[in-house]
Amino acid sequence: MPMKLPFFRSKKEAQPIQAEELTNVPEHVAIIMDGNGRWAKQRGLPRIAGHKAGMDVVKETVELAIKYKINVLTLFAFSTENWSRPKHEVEYLLRLPKEFLHIYLPDLIKNNVRIETIGDFDSLPNYTKEAVQYAKEKTKNNDGLLLNFALNYGSRKEILSAIKSIMKDFDDEKFSVEQVDENLLSQYLYTHDLQDPDLLIRTSGEQRLSNFLLWQLAYTEFWFTDILWPDFNEEIFVEALMDYQNRSRRFGGI
């Protein structure tokens, strides 16, 4: 018999599992929010309708992360590969940060959320940069959930740019070859002051990393679901958290 704990204890009670009942919650959860286009297609809607629906699920997921006492939530919002999509889709996607913040920033501030990004920020359009920079500034002293958006992010690019910076600093005699170790390289990544993710979630049935956090996910638990991102909800999230809890319990038992 599979030992799968239900989100609801029993149909009769229909009492959701309390946040306090989850132990060993991952401190840092990273999510590849896939399946927005497919969700729209299934409804005969344009792809951008899926992105919009996905945006609202981001806000719901932030609330869940707070409820379940997660410290860091890293969301893959825009990859360096996304530039090759049709121009109107790219433009729509890159307007979403501003739209999201217009609607939700006051609430995020109220909830003590700090907003950060990883990725090639400078190459983003001004309308994206300005809105996100404003939000970072407004939330920089908050010490609740760290909401970290991967924006124009690509892991190989990140590692390459780290290597280039390391070589420059080596040229400037800041350290010797012997001092180049994992810790030093980590300090040159976008994630330099972030702990590595404990749990990676990818929606929509794809089971690959798609150039996301290749270095940082070395020891991370992976969790995949066929659910499309706009359908992601508390029940699915709790299932992922419980699977993580069970894996870490087994791991701890050895």
Ligand code: V07
């Ligand atoms: C985007 C919605 C979620 C599904 C995946 C693709 C579409 C929220 C943001 C965002 C980013 C930075 C920020 C505030 C909000 C976002 C993009 C796409 C590019 F500071 N959702 N979302 N950014 N989607």
